[in-house]
Amino acid sequence: MSIACCLPVVECVYCLACARWACQHCFHTGGYDSETWGLASPNEFEPVPRLCRLILAVYEDDLENPQWAPPGGYGIEPRWVVHRRTYEHTSGHAPTYLVYVDHQHSDVVLAVRGMNMAKESDYAVLLDNSLGQRRFDGGYVHNGLLKAAEWLFDAECDVLRDLLERNPGYTLTFAGHSLGSGVVAMLALVAVHNRDRLGDVERKRIRCFAMAPARCMSLNLAVRYADVINSVILQNRMIFYLAQTLLWRMFSSLLSGYLM
Structure with missing residues (x-):
């Protein structure tokens, strides 16, 4: 068989391989991954709705007069909010967030909002990465998210340590959505490695x-x-299955001209 006759066959094989990869990564159903997982107990799942509402509260300008609160409100006490940080405070190093002491559940919470599509700084955090660029504790992590987490930890570790010392036995919880979830996942790694700066809090x-x-x-x-880290995914949430390098290439190709 001549080489010229083989080329269409090779191209078809490549096309089929690419189509299979795209189906697996872009249209994969979360149920297939989770069908062998055990069910979470009520106690394990209990924090999730509460923390989701707290993350959503970060989007509000005034918690005393919320604009987007679901029926029944966010279920938080505005007087238990230690402080809130906007983009003016973070100077684009991290998304906006708040620190909250949940006395009802004995929990000190740092909640980070999801990506703000109108903020170039959030895109810059997401795009600051390349495969194998940043090592951490024997593995690899997203460079931009780790930098945001390190900045946030330096900014808040003294406050968190003081709150834990004043409230013995309270847990320390980092909660975030989308881009904020990546930041808090990195923040958890940093916190575990710097427990001495948090008053030697137990892991x-x-x-x-x-x-x-x-x-x-x-x-x-x-x-x-x-x-330490609990990932919460709703069925076939596509961004969870897309490889980070693919996301990086997609966004960088679309936005490279706007972030220079």
Whole structure:
């Protein structure tokens, strides 16, 4: 058989391989991954709706007069909000967030909002990455998200340590959605490695709930920190299954002319 006759066959094989990869990564159903997982207990799932409402509260300008609160409100006490930080405070180093002491559930919470499509700084955090660029504790992590988490930890560790010392036995919870979930996942890693700066808080008291997270760390780290980081995904949430390098290439191709 001549080489010329083989070329269409080779091209068809490549096309089929690419189509199979796209189906697996872009149209994969979350139910297939989770069909062998055990069910979460009521106690394990209990924090999720509460923390989701707290994350949503970060979007509000005035918690005393919320504009987008669901029926029944956010279920939080505005007087328990320690402080809130806007983009003016973070100077684009991290998304907006708030620190909250939930006395009802004995929990100190740092909640981070999702990506703000109108803020170039959020795109800059997402696009600051390339495969194998940043190592952490024997694995690889997303460079931009880790930098945002390190900035946030330096900004808030003294406040968090003081709150934990004034409220013995309280857990320390990091919660975020979308881009914010990547930041809090990295923040959990940083906090575990710097527990001395948090008053030597026990590892078992540090928790992270990442709502609809993108992939931001290598598998060995995800396994090693599975006791701390909880990922919450709704069925076939596509961004969770897309490889981070693919997201980076997609966004950088679309926005490279706007972020220079």
